Amino acid sequence: MMDTDKRINFGIVGLGTAGSALVQPVLKNKNFRMAGAADLDEQTLARFKADFPEASVFTSAEAIAEAQGIDALFISTPTQFHTGHVLAAIANGKHVVTEKPIATNLEDADLMIEAADKAQVTLMVGHSFGYETPIKAMREVVKNGELGPLRMMHNWYFTDWMYRPRNPEELDTTLGGGVTFRQGSHQFDIIRLLGGGLVRSVRAMTAKFDNSRPAEGAHTVFLEFEDGAAATAVYNGYDRFRSAELGYNVGEGGLPFNLDKYGSARSALRNAGPDNELELKKNVRYGGTSSRNWSNIPDSHPFYGLTIVSCENGDIRQSPDGLLIYSEEEKKEIVIPKGISGRDHILTELKAAMVDNIPPLHDGRWGKANLEVCLAALESSNKRKEIYLNHQKMVQD
Numbered sequence: 001m002m003d004t005d006k007r008i009n010f011g012i013v014g015l016g017t018a019g020s021a022l023v024q025p026v027l028k029n030k031n032f033r034m035a036g037a038a039d040l041d042e043q044t045l046a047r048f049k050a051d052f053p054e055a056s057v058f059t060s061a062e063a064i065a066e067a068q069g070i071d072a073l074f075i076s077t078p079t080q081f082h083t084g085h086v087l088a089a090i091a092n093g094k095h096v097v098t099e100k101p102i103a104t105n106l107e108d109a110d111l112m113i114e115a116a117d118k119a120q121v122t123l124m125v126g127h128s129f130g131y132e133t134p135i136k137a138m139r140e141v142v143k144n145g146e147l148g149p150l151r152m153m154h155n156w157y158f159t160d161w162m163y164r165p166r167n168p169e170e171l172d173t174t175l176g177g178g179v180t181f182r183q184g185s186h187q188f189d190i191i192r193l194l195g196g197g198l199v200r201s202v203r204a205m206t207a208k209f210d211n212s213r214p215a216e217g218a219h220t221v222f223l224e225f226e227d228g229a230a231a232t233a234v235y236n237g238y239d240r241f242r243s244a245e246l247g248y249n250v251g252e253g254g255l256p257f258n259l260d261k262y263g264s265a266r267s268a269l270r271n272a273g274p275d276n277e278l279e280l281k282k283n284v285r286y287g288g289t290s291s292r293n294w295s296n297i298p299d300s301h302p303f304y305g306l307t308i309v310s311c312e313n314g315d316i317r318q319s320p321d322g323l324l325i326y327s328e329e330e331k332k333e334i335v336i337p338k339g340i341s342g343r344d345h346i347l348t349e350l351k352a353a354m355v356d357n358i359p360p361l362h363d364g365r366w367g368k369a370n371l372e373v374c375l376a377a378l379e380s381s382n383k384r385k386e387i388y389l390n391h392q393k394m395v396q397d
């Protein structure tokens with residue numbers, strides 16, 4: 001256990017889309033200090049060093065794993081590298097949060113879980129949208145029982161995921177690419193949190209609509225829980241209909257979504273040409289020309305598509321300011337304070353585990369259970385049959 005008065009020295013491994021998104025939450029959290037970062041790309045590292053001269057920078061994941069003076073690492077390298085990078089961090093006594101999905105196969109997830117148990121360090125998996133404040137609030141309403149037993153959960157999301165600039169591995173299912181691994185992992189975390197965690201079986205059909213982007217770009221997944229509750233996760237990443245139209249025009253980060261720019265991801269990629277896609281993807285890395293500014297608090301809560309929960313006596317969905325509850329007699333809004341993001345919740349959960357010895361919900365076993373659903377969806381589609389699950393973890397809250 002760590003000293004309760006000491007700040008946690010935190011490092012980020014991989015300063016791409018996911019790694020950059022954790023910088024602001026670390027900076028604003030008084031329990032954490034931005035202590036270092038690693039990336040293979042020296043330009044990205046140089047931009048990080050310019051912003052944080054006191055932090056140490058490294059050109060490999062192994063070097064930051066071995067570094068003194070860093071307590072915990074966020075592994076946000078491409079999915080196929082998670083296992084090696086997590087194991088290197090744990091071997092050096094570091095606590096770890098790894099991006100989702102935890103790995104591309106269950107054996108690797110077991111290796112990480114066993115290593116963390118043996119070294120007695122924290123292993124967590126995130127960020128997923130299951131950490132976001134409105135989803136946690138929905139879970140509270142379900143759990144307090146005011147609407148009766150939970151029966152159905154749906155998460156439907158139509159985006160441009162397939163046409164945002166991508167690295168080759170993101171369009172290769174064997175390396176964790178495609179929307180079932182990458183976006184399904186968000187949907188399944190939302191649904192598993194709401195439903196209490198124990199998915200019994202999965203039936204799915206995945207789809208590839210565009211041969212030039214050779215990974216799953218859409219799926220329809222039906223999940224049945226041990227207690228009989230049912231859920232659907234529907235995703236379409238082909239940049240035509242956008243489900244923000246059904247969700248107050250609010251985007252994933254809580255920012256307004258511009259519906260006037262129809263098909264803009266597809267046209268931007270077409271205009272840039274295939275040879276320039278990697279350059280476009282690089283621009284999203286830390287401090288790059290297309291990197292997002294995470295320091296503004298958005299006007300709305302973040303929406304990960306349309307999430308609707310049905311209990312026997314009422315339904316729940318999100319509003320820009322919180323939740324809408326459709327009960328027997330009335331429709332009411334629960335307003336939820338803004339400004340605490342899912343990534344802030346990751347750091348709170350990590351600090352509680354490292355300092356106060358409180359087991360995290362989103363531990364390695366939770367991440368393995370999420371991966372089991374992703375793999376089952378792919379297998380179900382491939383074999384056109386229902387897949388039964390064996391590694392689900394119950395929500396303890």
Ligand SMILES: NC(=O)c1ccc[n+]([C@@H]2O[C@H](COP(=O)([O-])OP(=O)(O)OC[C@H]3O[C@@H](n4cnc5c(N)ncnc54)[C@H](O)[C@@H]3O)[C@@H](O)[C@H]2O)c1
Pocket residue numbers: 013014015016017018019038039040041044059060061062076077078079081099100101126127128167182284285
């Ligand atoms: N939670 C989310 O919302 C979210 C969003 C995007 C990506 N992700 C996840 O994050 C992971 C990374 O995805 P991304 O889109 O950020 O990728 P990315 O390509 O944008 O970033 C990866 C970064 O890792 C660096 N890198 C690669 N190999 C490295 C190594 N051996 N040592 C150090 N650095 C190395 C690359 O140079 C790059 O800067 C994936 O697992 C993905 O599923 C999660």
